Amino acid sequence: xxxxxxxxxxxxxxxxxxxxxxxxxxxxxxxxxxxxxxxxxxxxxxxxxxxxxxxxxxxxxxxxxxxxxxxxxxxxxxxxxxxxxxxxxxxxxxxxxxxxxxxxxxxxxxxxxxxxxxxxxxxxxxxxxxxxxxxxxxxxxxxxxxxxxxxxxxxxxxxxxxxxxxxxxxxxxxxxxxxxxxxxxxxxxxxxxxxxxxxxxxxxxxxxxxxxxxxxxxxxxxxxxxxxxxxxxxxxxxxxxxxxxxxxxxxxxxxxxxxxxxxxxxxxxxxxxxxxxxxxxxxxxxxxxxxxxxxxxxxxxxxxxxxxxxxxxxxxxxxxxxxxxxxxxxxxxxxxxxxxxxxxxxxxxxxxxxxxxxxxxxxxxxxxxxxxxxxxxxxxxxxxxxxxxxxxxxxxxxxxxxxxxxxxxxxxxxxxxxxxxxxxxxxxxx
Amino acid sequence: xxxxxxxxxxxxxxxxxxxxxxxxxxxxxxxxxxxxxxxxxxxxxxxxxxxxxxxxxxxxxxxxxxxxxxxxxxxxxxxxxxxxxxxxxxxxxxxxxxxxxxxxxxxxxxxxxxxxxxxxxxxxxxxxxxxxxxxxxxxxxxxxxxxxxxxxxxxxxxxxxxxxxxxxxxxxxxxxxxxxxxxxxxxxxxxxxxxxxxxxxxxxxxxxxxxxxxxxxxxxxxxxxxxxxxxxxxxxxxxxxxxxxxxxxxxxxxxxxxxxxxxxxxxxxxxxxxxxxxxxxxxxxxxxxxxxxxxxxxxxxxxxxxxxxxxxxxxxxxxxxxxxxxxxxxxxxxxxxxxxxxxxxxxxxxxxxxxxxxxxxxxxxxxxxxxxxxxxxxxxxxxxxxxxxxxxxxxxxxxxxxxxxxxxxxxxxxxxxxxxxxxxxxxxxx
Numbered sequence: 001x002x003x004x005x006x007x008x009x010x011x012x013x014x015x016x017x018x019x020x021x022x023x024x025x026x027x028x029x030x031x032x033x034x035x036x037x038x039x040x041x042x043x044x045x046x047x048x049x050x051x052x053x054x055x056x057x058x059x060x061x062x063x064x065x066x067x068x069x070x071x072x073x074x075x076x077x078x079x080x081x082x083x084x085x086x087x088x089x090x091x092x093x094x095x096x097x098x099x100x101x102x103x104x105x106x107x108x109x110x111x112x113x114x115x116x117x118x119x120x121x122x123x124x125x126x127x128x129x130x131x132x133x134x135x136x137x138x139x140x141x142x143x144x145x146x147x148x149x150x151x152x153x154x155x156x157x158x159x160x161x162x163x164x165x166x167x168x169x170x171x172x173x174x175x176x177x178x179x180x181x182x183x184x185x186x187x188x189x190x191x192x193x194x195x196x197x198x199x200x201x202x203x204x205x206x207x208x209x210x211x212x213x214x215x216x217x218x219x220x221x222x223x224x225x226x227x228x229x230x231x232x233x234x235x236x237x238x239x240x241x242x243x244x245x246x247x248x249x250x251x252x253x254x255x256x257x258x259x260x261x262x263x264x265x266x267x268x269x270x271x272x273x274x275x276x277x278x279x280x281x282x283x284x285x286x287x288x289x290x291x292x293x294x295x296x297x298x299x300x301x302x303x304x305x306x307x308x309x310x311x312x313x314x315x316x317x318x319x320x321x322x323x324x325x326x327x328x329x330x331x332x333x334x335x336x337x338x339x340x341x342x343x344x345x346x347x348x349x350x351x352x353x354x355x356x357x358x359x360x361x362x363x364x365x366x367x368x369x370x371x372x373x374x375x376x377x378x379x380x381x382x383x384x385x386x387x388x389x390x391x392x393x394x395x396x397x398x399x400x401x402x403x404x405x406x407x408x409x410x411x412x413x414x415x416x417x418x419x420x421x422x423x424x425x426x427x428x429x430x
Numbered sequence: 431x432x433x434x435x436x437x438x439x440x441x442x443x444x445x446x447x448x449x450x451x452x453x454x455x456x457x458x459x460x461x462x463x464x465x466x467x468x469x470x471x472x473x474x475x476x477x478x479x480x481x482x483x484x485x486x487x488x489x490x491x492x493x494x495x496x497x498x499x500x501x502x503x504x505x506x507x508x509x510x511x512x513x514x515x516x517x518x519x520x521x522x523x524x525x526x527x528x529x530x531x532x533x534x535x536x537x538x539x540x541x542x543x544x545x546x547x548x549x550x551x552x553x554x555x556x557x558x559x560x561x562x563x564x565x566x567x568x569x570x571x572x573x574x575x576x577x578x579x580x581x582x583x584x585x586x587x588x589x590x591x592x593x594x595x596x597x598x599x600x601x602x603x604x605x606x607x608x609x610x611x612x613x614x615x616x617x618x619x620x621x622x623x624x625x626x627x628x629x630x631x632x633x634x635x636x637x638x639x640x641x642x643x644x645x646x647x648x649x650x651x652x653x654x655x656x657x658x659x660x661x662x663x664x665x666x667x668x669x670x671x672x673x674x675x676x677x678x679x680x681x682x683x684x685x686x687x688x689x690x691x692x693x694x695x696x697x698x699x700x701x702x703x704x705x706x707x708x709x710x711x712x713x714x715x716x717x718x719x720x721x722x723x724x725x726x727x728x729x730x731x732x733x734x735x736x737x738x739x740x741x742x743x744x745x746x747x748x749x750x751x752x753x754x755x756x757x758x759x760x761x762x763x764x765x766x767x768x769x770x771x772x773x774x775x776x777x778x779x780x781x782x783x784x785x786x787x788x789x790x791x792x793x794x795x796x797x798x799x800x801x802x803x804x805x806x807x808x809x810x811x812x813x814x815x816x817x818x819x820x821x822x823x824x825x826x827x828x829x830x831x832x833x834x835x836x837x838x839x840x841x842x843x844x845x846x847x848x849x850x851x852x853x854x855x856x857x858x859x860x
Contacts, residue, residue, distance in 0.1 A: 156658045161612050162605045164658065169602035172595045182591050182755055190761050214762065214770045221758035221774075228586045228594065228756050229662045325612055326658050328651035331620050332644065340644045 003068040003078050008111040011067055014040040017052055021061070027107055027116060032058020045125060045242075047072040048257065049084065053119055060119035061106060080176035081113040083257040088115050089170060090259030093234055097153040101146040102253050120252050123245035130241060130278045131376050133285065133295040140302045142251035143244065143271070144309035151264045152317045154234035156326035164261075164325065168231045171260040177237065178260055185362055186224035189369040190217045198369050202387030206394050207369055219402045223358055231261040239267045240274040240363075242375070265352055268310070269359025272413070275303045276360065277367055277374050277393055279417055284380035284389040296421075300414040307410040311349055318345055350408075357407045361400030364393050392420045433498040433508050438541040441497055444470040447482055450542075451491070457537055457546060462488025475555060475672075477502040478687065479514065483549055490549035491536060510606035511543040513687040518545050519600060520689030523664055527583040531576040532683050550682050553675035560671060560708045561806050563715065563725040570732045572681035573674065573701070574739035581694045582747045584664035586756035594691075594755065598661045601690040607667065608690055615796045616654035620647045625801040632817030636824050637799050649832045653788055661691040669697045670704040670793075672805070695782055698740070699789025702843070705733045706790065707797055707804050707823055709847055714810035714819045726851075730844040737840040741779055748775055784834045787843065791831030794823050822850045 012020055018035035021027045031038055033056050043051040050071055052063045066084040070077040088108045095102050107116035129136065156164045188195055190211055198207050210216060236243065237258030245252045282296035322329050332341045367374050368390050377393075380386035396416055400407065407413045442450055448465035451457045461468055463486050473481040480501055482493045496514040500507040518538045525532050537546035559566065586594045618626055620641055628637050640646060666673065667688030675682045712726035752759050762771045797804050798820050807823075810816035826846055830837065837843045 156655065161609055161658060165602045165605045165608065168661075169599045172599035172602065175592045175595045178595065179591055187760065214767055217761040218758055218770065218774050221756070221761060225586065225756040228591060230659055231598075231661055232659045326651070326655040328648055330617065331647040331651060337644055340648065344648050 003075055005068050005081065006111075009081065009113060011050065012052075012063070012065060012112070012114070014042060014052065017054065017063060021054060021063075021116075024107060027061055030059045030061060030106070031056025048079070055119075060121060062103070062117050062119045064115045064117065066113040082173070083177055084113045084115050085110065086171060086174040086177065086259055087255070087257040090234060090236070090256035091115075091117070093154060093167070094150045094236075094253075094256070094259075097149045098146050098253075101142065101149075101251065102256070120245045120254070123247050123250065123252060125242055126244040126246045126251075127241035127274070127278070127375055129246060130295075130299065131281070131285065131379055133282070133290060133292055135295065135298045136246045136248060136251070138249055139244075139246055139251050140305035141309050143253070144306050145313055146251070146253055147239075147267060147271070147306075148310050148313035148317060151233040151235065151267065152314055153321070154261075155232055155264070156324045157318055157322050158324040158327075161325040164231075167234055168261045171234065174258075174260045177258045178262075181237070181258065182224060182228065184370050184372065185366045186220050186227065188371070189366045190220055195371040196369055197371065197373075199383050199387045199390055202384060203368070203390060203394075206391065210365065210369060210394070210398070213398070215402050216398055219358065220362060223362055223401070226263055226355070227266060230263040232264045233261065234259060235262045235264065235267045237262065237266070239270045240374075241271075241278065242274075263355065263359075265355035265359050268307075268352065268356035269361075270363050271306070272303055272356060272360040273363035273367070273397075274374065274376075275299055275306070276364060276396065276413075276417055278376045279303075280389045280392045280396075280421075281374075281376035281380065283421065284377065284385050300417060303414055304410050307353070314349060315345055353410075354404045354407075357400050357404035357413065360413075361397040361402070361404070364397030365401065368393055368397075396420055433505055435498050435511065436541075439511065439543060441480065442482075442493075442495060442542070442544070444472060444482065447484065447493060451484060451493075451546075454537055457491060460489045460491060460536070461486025478509070478685075485549075490551060492533070492547050492549045494545045494547065496543040512603070513607055514543045514545050515540065516601060516604040516607065516689050517685070517687040520664060520666070520686035521545075521547070523584060523597070524580045524666075524683075524686070524689075527579045528576045528683075531572065531579075531681065532686070550675045550684070553677050553680065553682060555672055556674040556676045556681075557671035557704070557708070557805055559676060560725075560729065561711070561715065561809055563712070563720060563722055565725065565728045566676045566678060566681070568679055569674075569676055569681050570735035571739050573683070574736050575743055576681070576683055577669075577697060577701070577736075578740050578743035578747060581663040581665065581697065582744055583751070584691075585662055585694070586754045587748060587752050588754040588757075591755040594661075597664055598691045601664065604688075604690045607688045608692075611667070611688065612654060612657065614800050614802065615792055616650050616657065618801070619796045619799040620650055626799055627801065627803070628799050629813050629817045629820055632814060633798070633820060633824075636821065640795065640799060640824070640828070643828070645832050646828055649788065650792055653792055653831070656693055656785070657696060660693040662694045663691065664689060665692045665694065665697045667692065667696070669700045670804075671701075671708065672704075693785065693789075695785035695789050698737075698782065698786035699791075700793050701736070702733055702786060702790040703793035703797070703827075704804065704806075705729055705736075706794060706826065706843075706847055708806045709733075710819045710822045710826075710851075711804075711806035711810065713851065714807065714815050730847060733844055734840050737783070744779060745775055780838075783840075784837075787830050787834035787837045790843075791827040791829070791834070794827030795831065798823055798827075826850055 017040050018038045022035045031054060037057055039055045041053045043053060048070055050065050050067055054061050054063060066081040068078060068081055069075045070079050091102055091105050103117040103120060105117055152158055154167065236256060237260055238255060243253060243255040245254055279296055279299040282292040286292040328344060329341060377386055377390055380389060447470050448468050452465045461484060467487055469485045471483045473483060478500055480495050480497055484491050484493060496511040498508060498511055499505045500509050521532055521535050533547040533550060535547055582588055666686060667690055668685060673683060673685040675684055709726055709729040712722040716722040758774060759771060807816055807820060810819060
């Protein structure tokens, strides 16, 4: 079945792309030489869109184009082309605040639903590096800075109500991508659903228990209600270790097609979840020669550094730039009121922390029982060994989602993760 | 200074209106006879827009037109014409769910920013009736039904996420009207501001205390943040006893120009606040012949009946029609899970109640210290007597806003109001 597309739209391919780029002088100049000198490589990591890297004598560009369906699945799963439009909008908006943490936009074609951004080299996907046990010393601080800036500056703590509502209106149309999260994060893992899959038969019992766990299901839907009804900031919307590219020195955030005005905690929780998934997967990759204990420790140190650095940066931004419609500083202007303001800001961040803990749990569970799994665990070839790692994810994830208030600090969270591994008798470890 | 307006816009007046109506056959037919037979009466109760009632031999219509400024203030306070567009949208949307509780829309002119609705006769403004001590036996049940239906059916408990986000986008542009609330409800009463006024000098001390009350100011801004970032339902946005027209048999809700997707509790709290303001004003109108004790009791009975009827109707609607993206029923489908679902729905309403209590407090305070006051209190001619009524509003309002959790039920709220009057020695009563 051919999906209907707007007039003027056509998917480009490796053959037609050079001609297209050549018609845009600033892109041609960036590549250098002539179109016949350009090498086009289709990236395999584009699950949703098609992605090409184009290499010329003078430089590279990365071309991303929406297809009218999910690339990885095919025409049986249609998906609104407009997602590239929201990615473009989010890159522009976040780019104002986070500088080089997001790729530079070089070109946007509304008719072809196509975006050209700078090529990130020699960066690799963070998840792949972490699965290989590589450590990235600058990652925690850089991603914390990105998170604090992208969330603070697009919230009503920094914006006027008019600016904020204009952003809400613009991104409210990104319903197709939000719908994927609404279904796949909060709903399907708790149902019998044809899109679900898990390590079977080892996790069959746990999957059934999740579907019958009333407090868990209610907690998932309270969170879904929060996701559906909160417009705190322009969030990335799918911030996991596969949406981040790194080197030893640099961290860049990509794949903004899920962006919308939603709960800040969704981004924070998603990232923490993927760190915990990576942590629990490390033992599954351990060998006698590479026991992975250092990598595992590093992952939890990243979680701790990420939150404490985020917390500090967010407070600093708020103190320096808080002039938005929702910033109480407008009412607390006397010297004697400054301490109360500081306490209030910390209380705000504590509420954000607790919401983030709940979202962390939801994200962990859906990556074990839902459609989209993570390489960190999938690459553990032995299903029994993988299942033992995944069980820990499920038990902790369930607890985070149902009782987020028990985890008052990030150290409570990382301690629980460490204990979950230590509790397992060594002989039964993954 | 002439304010700029879009091409084609012009304000109509009593002279030009019949000609305009005559050019629309369905309106002319409703009025009957010829334009020269029609009597045009400009209503004085249009604070924001100009309102005309047009009477013909066969029937009446009500014409409402945006001016490029606040009618009551004049050109010194410009205001976006588009407000009538949002009133029209809200009337259409709520009209689908609440039936005759909102006026029927007869005509909308996007170029003239003009709306023609049915004339409500013999209805009068509820606030005026209550200030005169009149009781309306059907009001509580009818307004509770309106509130439950308008909020439930425009929330993600009933709507798909796509439907809900489309509504959010459409109403996000009503920034001018939301801005009035953001400033006048949550900000200005806690500042020295030229728009503020209060019963002076009697309340000068209390006004100063409010401006220095740190927990109160922080609570007001936590609520403002909630107002700015919550899109639970299409709310009326200014639901007070002056936006309601009544007879002994009927209740109708008007003036939807503040409508947007916001917190459900804003509507519930606003209405409760105006009931409490009315309650505290009753003693100020008491005379030996008309002691007003029965009217005062009736007002609190209305508050109790309103919440309990709202609670019951909302639960009933949820059970019967809850198929939206945010309804947990999709996950709790087994007979054994029904009780948990009922408990969860009640917990949702309890959270809504506590948020409503806080909004009640904010609305009471702003009607004492901000720009917009209420007839209930303003009509108490003696300033000392009025101030004694207002003081009670301030003390209770402050407590509701700072410690909403202390008022677990509507009876806690009405008991506090009764006690506030009983505590005052009889000789010092208003």
